[in-house]
Each structure stands twice: as structure tokens, then as C-alpha cells.
Amino acid sequence: MNILRTIYAEDLDDIAIGGAILGTGGGGDPYVGKLMAKEAIRKHGPVELIDVGELADDALVVPVCMMGAPTVMTEKLPQGDELLTAFRKLEQLLGRKIDAVLCGEAGGVNSTTPFVVAAAAGLPLVDGDGMGRAYPELQMVTFTLHGISATPMVLCDDKGNALVLETVSNAWTERLARAATVEMGGSALLAFYPMSGAQAKACVVRGTLSLCANLGLELRESRLSNGDPVGAIAGKLGASVLFHGRLTDIDRRTIGGFARGTARFDGVEDWKGQTFRLDFQNEFLMAERNGEIVCTTPDLITLLEAESGNPVTADSLRYGLRLVALAFPCNPQWKTDAGIALVGPRYFGYDTDYIPCDAH
Amino acid sequence: MNILRTIYAEDLDDIAIGGAILGTGGGGDPYVGKLMAKEAIRKHGPVELIDVGELADDALVVPVCMMGAPTVMTEKLPQGDELLTAFRKLEQLLGRKIDAVLCGEAGGVNSTTPFVVAAAAGLPLVDGDGMGRAYPELQMVTFTLHGISATPMVLCDDKGNALVLETVSNAWTERLARAATVEMGGSALLAFYPMSGAQAKACVVRGTLSLCANLGLELRESRLSNGDPVGAIAGKLGASVLFHGRLTDIDRRTIGGFARGTARFDGVEDWKGQTFRLDFQNEFLMAERNGEIVCTTPDLITLLEAESGNPVTADSLRYGLRLVALAFPCNPQWKTDAGIALVGPRYFGYDTDYIPCDAH
Incomplete structure (x- = not known):
């Protein structure tokens, strides 16, 4: 089997930074997953990242993830063994050995959690995921678009x-798992969407974990060389700058388990005199510049601190922050009718069609 | 195997009446379970009732029941196969054939639901249950007192x-199953507490299903002979009359998934000038006469229409009803310290110790 790269404990810092960038403001804090993954790699050894194409068609591949409210996930840490327990129980239920671990969501905390299981189980981890970003609900994965059942989970x-x-x-699955997770105290660990190698090849968004690692590396190197961190990240992602401004107003509510809200910005430098508005439901889902929609889900909107290039989550938005908003295109699978129905703006209650960020 | 009696479809009417009496005002309407059980017996043949002593020590016995809010259970009828599906899935999970069906709760709707599975699976049904009455939560069974796990469920x-x-x-188990049941629309069907014949012999409250049938028969015969239905039921149960009065006030709230409330009565006939108060949380849990507590959970309090002897649920209490309140002792297992901790008045939030109804 061809190994793309071997991931050691120290690589997790970069991956977590990249995971926060693909987290588009949500997805949970990668910090917790990073600690768990580092610990697992120190104990069990490094993780081998493979391309999904390396899998045999009849291989058995299983994604793992952490589910719950981001705030709770940060405060109520897992014991450490739950992910592996879920993984082993699913293996037992399916009656055969699992051949590789998959990442469900490369944005946020779940960019790092699959490393925990891959290290502990001594299995390769597929370099890719089921979103190419972060989304809040279990069914919001490309796996669903390919008719793969989330269960047995x-x-x-x-x-x-x-x-x-x-x-x-x-x-x-989402409804029942959500109810259980809430009852369990707000966070839970899961193994789900068992699929064949052939299925994984058809639906996985490729290369997102090495993208995360590269984004983190890019940011680190750009800072070391006193370069332009924001420009470096934008270049790596092929992202366009939506806005550069200062946060002037933030409105946050918790509705139906989502952290919903709106952030407003006034332009600085080249953007002086212009305004920007960002709507979020855990993730940043819609951006308006001077009253015109310039980007919507499923395309990715991410916020970086203007100076450091550090990604900023919706949770940590506060008055006065000087931020750059980037937009970059989602995986093409999300642009299909089925993709838009699953994660487009109307699913989240916005009365607008999907407007591709590269249409501007 | 010694058969105690064979239950035909027409016997279910009596059992449902008896189930409502042991339901102590709650437990869900036995009508729905009765319809399901009659249908199953007509389709698959009658059910053989056996004493728990007939089971081999290494037999596998499984209780089944319906879970949910009584009001929902009456309006959202099961498809019919869910109980058997749950039963068969548990059998598959345990990897061996189940030898007999058990009743979890002989009061309310679950006095009749086990007949559905026993008929469809062609298995004997143990004459007994895990409560000798009705209670609202899954862990409130004598099985728990004997250290039997509710899961795998x-x-x-x-x-x-x-x-x-x-x-x-x-x-x-109760917390997670409750959350799932609510999400599923308010009612669900389950198979749980898998146990050995030896365990069943130690913990089952014996004879409660034939008691239900006999209570229904007693009521029917007493009416046919223009006798005293209330007196006949009280005699059969060894119950004392707590009060005979007219409902003057009813206060009902839904708190934490319970139908909580208080009913007040003014005495009639021999009880003229006296007052009576009944507190319920789904089931009737505490009775006060003239300000003095005269019966508390786990002893059974049941209300019968004064003329007809028909059992009355907490749901159907309304102004002006003329009712007789009966009290009778619970199964001795509930009178232990562990029993009182599990279902005594303090568990339900009443600031009083258990006062046995036969202490007066």
C-alpha cells in the first residue's frame, strides 16, 4: 500500500489549524481532538495517511467522529477510549475486520479525531472526508448523496x-443520535457510515487531511518569514477575499441547538466605506457585501485575523476584531441538486438560492 | 410443561380491565394493547400461560413492553410488528433462542402487549410481571432489585x-430510551431485561396476569348478577376502601413528561363531611383523608366508579364523578429498603416516608 505521508504527534498542530480554517467558523474546537490524537499517536505510534484509491473495492472503511455542541465538547472531555470502543463495537456488529479509518468531517474537531482511532487500531487513515468542510448534522455528508446508510452506527x-x-x-439517524447525545450530556463519540472501498472511492472528498496539514504549515512558515499569512492561506485555497473589516456588531442566539447569529463589519483600508454581513448557524453560511449576497453555503466562508492569519470561530467573534473573510468553492458534489437540497441555503432557512462564490 | 391456562382472544377483555385496575390510574390505556393482542391471537392462535416455576433455570426469558406517553400511545398506534421485531432483534443479538415471554408491567397497556409477542412467536407467557402494578420508568421493576441489567435492550x-x-x-437505560421515545414521536416498543429462568423465579411478581383476568371476570359476573362490583373487586384484591366521594376539584399539569396533579373529593353516604385528596404522577401515588396520609406508593391506590366498578384513570378524572378509592398492599419486594429507594414516595418528590396502607 502506497503511503502518502506519515503523521506524527507534532503534525497535529498544523492539521488542527487547517481543520479550523475548513471549519468555516464552526465544527467544534480542533484543540480537544488534537490533544486526544497526540496522546494516541505517542502511545501507539504514527498514523499512515493513504489515498482512497489505495483501498480494495471490497475493503471495509469506517468514519468516526465526535458529535455534540461545540461548547460542551470543549468542556466535557471524553475519557479517551470511547471512539475506539465505538469503532470496535461496530466491527463486531459487522462481523468482519475494518480495513481503514475515514474522516467524516475535515473541518473543526473532527479533522483530528480520526487519528485517535487510526493510531490505536493501527490502521491507515484515508486522506479525505465526507464534507470537505464542517456541517452540523450527521446526514450532511457526501456519503448520503451516494445512498450510503449512516447505520448501523x-x-x-x-x-x-x-x-x-x-x-x-x-x-x-441525526434525530435519534442528537436526542441521545443531548441526554448523554451534550457530547458523544461515534462510528458510522460503514462502507466498501468502492463506495469510499466514489464519495470521499479527497486530500482534505493533507490540505489541513499544508494550511497549518503555510501559516507557520509565512509567519516565520514575516510574510503575508492571509495571502498565503488564500493562495493555498484558491480563495478570494470577500472583505477586510472591523467587527462592529454581533448578534448571537441559541435556537434549536444551533448557535445562530449575525456579525456586521465596517471596511478598513481598501474596503473603507463598505459594509459586510455574515450569517452563521454554527458555521458561516451566508455573506453579504454592501447588501448583496456574495457567498452562500455550500461554498466555504472562513474568517482569519488580519494580522496573524489565525482562523476565527463564530464563538470567538467579538467587537473590534479586524478580520479578513475568504470565500472558496465547495466540493463539486455539493453543487448538484441533491447536494443543494441537503446543505444549500434553503435547508438552513435562508430564502435564497445558492450563489456560487466564483460567480462574482 | 404445565399450562396454567390458555388465553383466547375473548379473554383479553377481562385482562384489560384487570390491567386498568392494577394500573392505579396510569400505565397507559389497556385498550390499545388489547386490540393488538386480540389480533395476534386470532392470527397465530391462543397463548399458554405458565407459572414462572415451569422455566428451566437456564431458560432465556425476555419481557416486552410499550413505552411512551399514555395519550400518545392511544393516538399513535403501532404498525403491529414492532414488538415482535424488537423481540427477534434481541434474540439475534443474544445469539440464542428465547424460551418464554415475560410481562414487564401488569398494570395498564402492558398487561396485554406481551400477548402479542407470545402469540406471534408461539412461546409461552409467564403468569407474572416485574411490578405487580404500573410505574412510569423502565428501571422501576423488581428485576432491578435483583441486579438484572435492562440491557442489551x-x-x-x-x-x-x-x-x-x-x-x-x-x-x-430509562434516560436514553426516554429521549429516543420522545424523538420517535412519543411511543416505542421494546424488548429488554433478558434474564435466565433462575433469575425470573427470584424476581417475578407471580400470578398477576391471571389476577388481571380474574378481576375482569369478577367485575363482569358481579354486574350480570346485579351484585356489588366495587365490593367484589375489593374482596378479590384484599383491598380496603379508602374513601367514597364525589370529585370536587382536579388540578393537572404536565411536568417533566409526567401527568402530575391532585384530585380532591367530598365524601358521600357513610363518608359525608369528610375530605379526600389524591396525588398522581401518571399513577396515583399518595392518598390523604381528612389531611392525614393513608396510603403511599409502592402500595396500590385504584379508583373505581361507584356504580359500575369500572376502573378510572388519572386522565379521565373529571368534576362530579362519584368514585370509590381502594388501597391494597404492594408486592413485598417493594417494601425493602432498595424497593422504597426505587419507587417510594421520596423518589417521586413527596416529603414523606412510605406508610403501608395496612398500617391503618
């Missing part, structure tokens, strides 16, 4: 409780 | 979703 908590779900649709 | 809904739970305690 195993969900474990920090107390030792385990649930196996078999549902009639991935939307029902 | 299978929970199915009418849409085709299924959950397997493995929990660290029976209280956690």
Missing part, C-alpha cells in the same frame, strides 16, 4: 453507555 | 427505526 458516551442505531434514513 | 418505532442500548445502569 454505534454511539458511545464518557460514562460507558453505548447505543446501536439502525434507522430508515440518515435524517432519522 | 432493543427499541423499535412505527417507522422502522431500531435502537440497541447497552448502558451502565438501568437508570441510564
